[in-house]
Structures are given as structure tokens and as C-alpha cells.
Amino acid sequence: MRLAVIGAGAVGSAVVDLASDHGHSVTAFVDSSSAVIDSAGIDTDEVLDRKRADGVVGSDAPEDALSAEYDVLVEATPTTLGDAEPGFSHVQAALERDRHAVLANKGPVAERYADVRALERESEGSVLFEATVGGAMPILSTIDDFDPSHITAVRGVLNGTANFILSRMATEGLDYEHVLAEAQDLGVAEADPTFDVDGTDAALKGVIIANVLSDNETEYTLDDAEVEGIQEISGSALELARADGRTVRLIAEVVEGSVRVGPRLVPDNAPLAVSGTRNIAQLETEHAGQLNISGRGAGGPETASAVLADIGRL
Amino acid sequence: MSDSTDEVRSYTVRLELVDEPGELLRALEPIATNGGNLLSIFHERGNVTPRGHIPVEVDLEATPERFDGIVDALRDAGINVIQAGAEQYSEALTIILTGHLVNTxxxxxxxxxxxxxxxxxxxLSLSAPxxxxDASSARIRLATEEGAVDEAMRSIRTVADEKGLHVIEPLAAGGDA
Structure with missing residues (x-):
């Protein structure tokens, strides 16, 4: 497949880096200010070196990338809320040309799911977005394999930064501010960790799961989610939980048409009590009990692996 | 889930005792002699009812059949049984409350x-480091009737909201919690 990769952050760059390993070529690669386009396939190593050294991918105009030759558009620009632009327009451009779109950007499928699906219905192309939920973990494709109608609930730890903070607080008996600063030093938390710690990121993932589970009947957006973050969790609360064989995790819960994200008490030894940046999704199936999928929920190569898995499914 | 009548269940019985020596023992005897297994006794000495009685809450285990016998025997012995078996306190619920618990x-x-x-x-465990x-945390374990957990959570949220407290809720049944 020929890929047009829009977005040159950790995920977009990793997709470009790993594409040839999966038998694909990259015909267009775009960052926020520049692009490199070559219908014969770009030299990915050279381009990635240039991006690292000079901060630009090439000298072509970014707007030309959407009309370049490709089979799959990989939308890996940062997630935006509301109208989900410019990610949504990129997906639209691909579908209107009967090309496939694979998303790592949560915006279009969390905020404008019905619009995306409507465009897909009119197109020869398909939309896949495994990478938007749980990084490398095959959550959406597993739901799809079982069929959404056979999944009654999904609960999970879907934000590694929040989980890192909570598990560090619990094991070290440290307070939120202290552990957050440590997480930022380690690069686990971003300079502005708001979306991770206030539950927004996990909620977007919950909303995407809810959209997939509802199978086009009801559309969910971030506004439909009940969201609470971990900023108010104190060391003493975690200590009390631990004395009782429990711990606190930021859990995203999608059940019976509701999406809820908040700190919850879970038994210390429960599958959901993963530690560090690890993620987990627990699917409640109608006929096969619980299914736990655990792994790395973020990171460039991890998320790119999910993008490339989607491309393989097309 | 089984409706079998020989299944042992937990019950809470609320009694009101006259404040006289030997009354508590007299109240517990019918429970033991009718095959009930006493779990705990909460004797609220400081909390006298308007009629001057002392409320006692007894948690016990018994089969449903034996439990009926226990309640009958208590009443036969002239013990004032306020509540018995109408609810089964069978679901335990643990929450953590944080915030200005003491000031509120x-x-x-x-x-x-x-x-x-x-x-x-x-x-109840309180931690106020x-x-x-200052802000503190409390871990509270509650026993509710079967199927009443959601309702209990709603009420707890309302009380917490009013007092500006923060509730960490357990993951609902169905999950592992």
C-alpha cells in the first residue's frame, strides 16, 4: 500500500519509519509546516533524519499532500476537540477520493463519529482507527471480531500517564504534585498534562468505544461522558485503599450507553489494577465472560503498530 | 445464585431492649438456640430511644428457615424486634471520601x-495526616440491601456534593471489584 502520513509527531514518524518493514511505501509525509511528496515513495530514513535535524520533512507544500497519490491516508495530527479540525478534513479528503483513512487522531471519531461514518458510506474507502484507543492493544478490532452486539461492557485503564501517577503515589506514599513533577522529568507526563490527569484523554477513548459499541445507533461525543480526573486524589486516600487490599485507578467505563471516567476503587490484585504506564481493557462479552487485553497504551512505535495493523486489515 | 432454603445468609436484626441487667443475654439466647450464628452485636448504649429503650443491632447468619424461627422465638420471649429480615444486608460497599471531612x-x-x-x-478508617x-480521607464500608448499591451510591454522591467532599467509588459489580 502507498501511504500518505499526515502528522510528523511520535506516531506519524514511527509509521513512516516502520512502513517498509510492513511492506508499504510512503508517498507523502506532512508536518505542520512542510511536506515531502514522491509518488515513487520517499526515502524514509533521509526524511526522518532531516525532520530530526532541521525540524522539517521536506520542501513541498503541505496542502499538496492530500491530492498526492496514495492508497491510505494516515491521520496522525494532534487530537483536537469540537469540529476535530484539521483532522476531520483530511479524512474527508481521502474518503471523497475513495481512499482509505486510518486514524491515530482521536478527534474525528470521538467528536464527529456520525459524520465520519456518513462519509465512509459514500466512499469506496474504509475508515479504521484502532490506534485511537489503547495504543498497541487490539481493543477495537477485538470488539469488531466479537461483534459489538456481543459486548455488554468495556472497562479499562486507558491513560498511562494517570496510571503511572496513581501507581507511584500508591507504592511510594507520595503526593500528587510530587509524582506529577517526577513523571514530567521522566517524560511520562507532558509539560501540560491536563488532558491526561483531568480524564479527558481517557474519556475520548471511552467515547470512541461507545461509538463502536452502539453500532451507528447513537452517536457519542465528549459531552456525553461523565468525567472526573485524578488531581484531587490524596496520598492518604491511596493509603486507606491499600490498607484494605485495594487501590485507586482512573477507570473508563462504557456500559449500557453511558461513558464514565473517574478514579475508582479496585482490588489490588484485580486485572484492572495495572501499574506504571501500562494500559488494560476488560471486555465483558455476552457468551465468553471477561476478556482482558493489556499492553502499552501509548508511544510512537506502539501506536504506529496499531496503525500498521489497521492498514493490514484493509 | 440459588434460592435453595438451606443456604446460609446474613441478616441484621434490630432490637429494642429494656435497660435492665441480663436483657442483652436474654435477647441473644433465642438466636443461639435456634441455630443462628452470631456475627456481631452493636449495642448502642448511648443512644436511648424515645421510649427509653436501648437499640441493639445484631448481625447473624442462618438459613432462611432458621431465621424465621429465630424471629418467632425472639418475639415469643417478649423481645421488641424492630426490624428483621425485611432487608438482607448482603452487599458490602467500600468507598473513600476525601476533603475537609472533619470540618464538615x-x-x-x-x-x-x-x-x-x-x-x-x-x-470506618480515617486518615488525617x-x-x-486539613483535607483528610476516610474509608467507609457499608452494608446495603441486595440490589440497593446504585441507590446507596446516588445518595452518597448527593451528601458528598453538598459538603464539597470527593467520593472515590468502587467499580460496580460485574467488574472485578
Missing amino acids: DLSDTLSRIHESTDATVTD GGTD
């Missing part, structure tokens, strides 16, 4: 949870 009158918070939910507080004027 923790005991009032607990009694309001108790009143509005029909849930019984069975355990910064002193009682």
Missing part, C-alpha cells in the same frame, strides 16, 4: 448516609 462534621455525614440510604456503616483542619 464527619459524624453528620455518616448519619446522613445512613438515613438516606438505609445502608449500615460497618467500618495534615491534622483535622
